[in-house]
Amino acid sequence: MSKYLLDKFLFTIDRDPALVERYRDDPAGTVAWWEAQEANRILNCTTDERSTWLAFTDEERDVLVRQDHVRLFEMGAHPFLTLTLFIAMFERDHGPLEYQIAYGKAMEHITLPYPDIAT
Amino acid sequence: MAQVVAVIASTHHPFYYRASTSTGADRPPFADEWVSKIETFRETLTRARPDVLVMVGSDHFHQLWLDNMPQFLVGKAPFYDANWYNEEREFGLPRMTLAGEEDLSQHILRNGLDAGFDLAFSNELRIDHSITCPIITLRPEHDLPIVPIYTNIFAPPLPQPKRFVELGRTIRQLVEAWPDDRRVAIIGTGHLSLELGGPRQFGPHGPDPDFDRKAVDWIARGDLEGCLAEVTLDSLHTPGNATHGFMDFMLMMGVAGDGVAADHVDSLDLFHTMEAYFTWYPEGAPA
Numbered sequence: 403m404s405k406y407l408l409d410k411f412l413f414t415i416d417r418d419p420a421l422v423e424r425y426r427d428d429p430a431g432t433v434a435w436w437e438a439q440e441a442n443r444i445l446n447c448t449t450d451e452r453s454t455w456l457a458f459t460d461e462e463r464d465v466l467v468r469q470d471h472v473r474l475f476e477m478g479a480h481p482f483l484t485l486t487l488f489i490a491m492f493e494r495d496h497g498p499l500e501y502q503i504a505y506g507k508a509m510e511h512i513t514l515p516y517p518d519i520a521t
Numbered sequence: 522m523a524q525v526v527a528v529i530a531s532t533h534h535p536f537y538y539r540a541s542t543s544t545g546a547d548r549p550p551f552a553d554e555w556v557s558k559i560e561t562f563r564e565t566l567t568r569a570r571p572d573v574l575v576m577v578g579s580d581h582f583h584q585l586w587l588d589n590m591p592q593f594l595v596g597k598a599p600f601y602d603a604n605w606y607n608e609e610r611e612f613g614l615p616r617m618t619l620a621g622e623e624d625l626s627q628h629i630l631r632n633g634l635d636a637g638f639d640l641a642f643s644n645e646l647r648i649d650h651s652i653t654c655p656i657i658t659l660r661p662e663h664d665l666p667i668v669p670i671y672t673n674i675f676a677p678p679l680p681q682p683k684r685f686v687e688l689g690r691t692i693r694q695l696v697e698a699w700p701d702d703r704r705v706a707i708i709g710t711g712h713l714s715l716e717l718g719g720p721r722q723f724g725p726h727g728p729d730p731d732f733d734r735k736a737v738d739w740i741a742r743g744d745l746e747g748c749l750a751e752v753t754l755d756s757l758h759t760p761g762n763a764t765h766g767f768m769d770f771m772l773m774m775g776v777a778g779d780g781v782a783a784d785h786v787d788s789l790d791l792f793h794t795m796e797a798y799f800t801w802y803p804e805g806a807p808a
Binding site (some may be wrong): 406502520 | 677719792
């Protein structure tokens with residue numbers, strides 16, 4: 403399991419307005435495209451240099467397709483990345499702070515210590 | 522040599538800008554009290570008449586990413602653009618450009634390296650709300666040159682709390698040894714107890730009011746001994762999963778000095794997190 407790759411997905415989707423909308427509207431298609439085209443792109447290069455080894459596990463792919471923020475937390479994805487992206491996608495469908503409060507309530511069964519987020 | 526005319530530590534709340542500028546039905550009920558406290562806090566910097574600001578904060582996965590993550594980084598550039606698309610989107614923060622004080626950056630880098638801190642540097646740094654929030658609250662004209670210093674409180678493995686304190690002490694010494702006669706304020710922002718993306722987020726108060734009371738007391742009294750005796754990388758998970766940002770407060774306690782009480786202390790209990798504001802005047806309170 404690669405927490406790094408989950409984080410890389412959340413990070414690269416969050417910082418691109420078009421990708422935020424694409425992931426909201428078509429989670430399965432976006433995850434499949436991203437894993438095929440973007441997962442191995444080295445972000446800090448000016449040219450298209452790539453790694454050769456990054457891929458999701460079946461569980462990671464599934465949790466991203468289902469947009470399951472609770473499981474992402476349990477798997478150790480960075481909670482700031484998940485929260486920021488999910489607010490961008492879903493806050494608009496709710497009243498002020500409703501989404502953020504419901505987001506936390508869906509996790510109320512999770513107790514300390516939380517899953518390790520170190521990558 | 523340069524004078525450190527103020528040391529300032531505060532939380533950085535990205536909602537302040539929107540809360541303070543909203544009107545009518547959009548203005549939250551706590552906005553007026555918040556603005557009043559911030560205006561008082563701002564005056565503590567204004568009175569010190571600074572020429573240069575050293576700004577300590579932490580990038581929130583904007584420019585610094587897991588493929589290349591520094592623990593401590595000093596900006597060295599003539600200008601810093603500020604705020605990012607997702608901060609505009611979520612918090613309504615404005616874009617801005619701040620001038621840089623490259624000579625002080627160079628001084629801190631060279632002498633910080635020689636003092637035992639292997640500081641990373643950046644010649645093109647776009648700063649985020651950890652630095653622009655205190656600009657908005659304390660110096661909204663953003664007319665003074667800055668030296669941004671980033672710490673990693675965000676992407677483990679993190680440096681130990683005592684390392685933040687030691688860096689703070691070193692920054693104070695380095696600024697005081699800068700061969701320049703300007704007046705420098707050292708400003709840093711962090712968090713009290715805070716939960717982001719976990720079950721305790723966005724509650725009616727911060728996730729751990731007891732920790733917050735204790736933390737405010739440590740900072741107000743400059744009680745580094747008491748703070749370091751209780752705070753560890755592990756212990757900071759308990760008050761909330763983003764509470765490692767408290768280590769930037771510990772850094773600022775290192776800047777202010779062991780056992781040095783703050784000259785201005787204020788706090789504001791808000792939903793989600795407690796705000797806290799501290800100012801020290803190393804050379805005595807200005808007239």
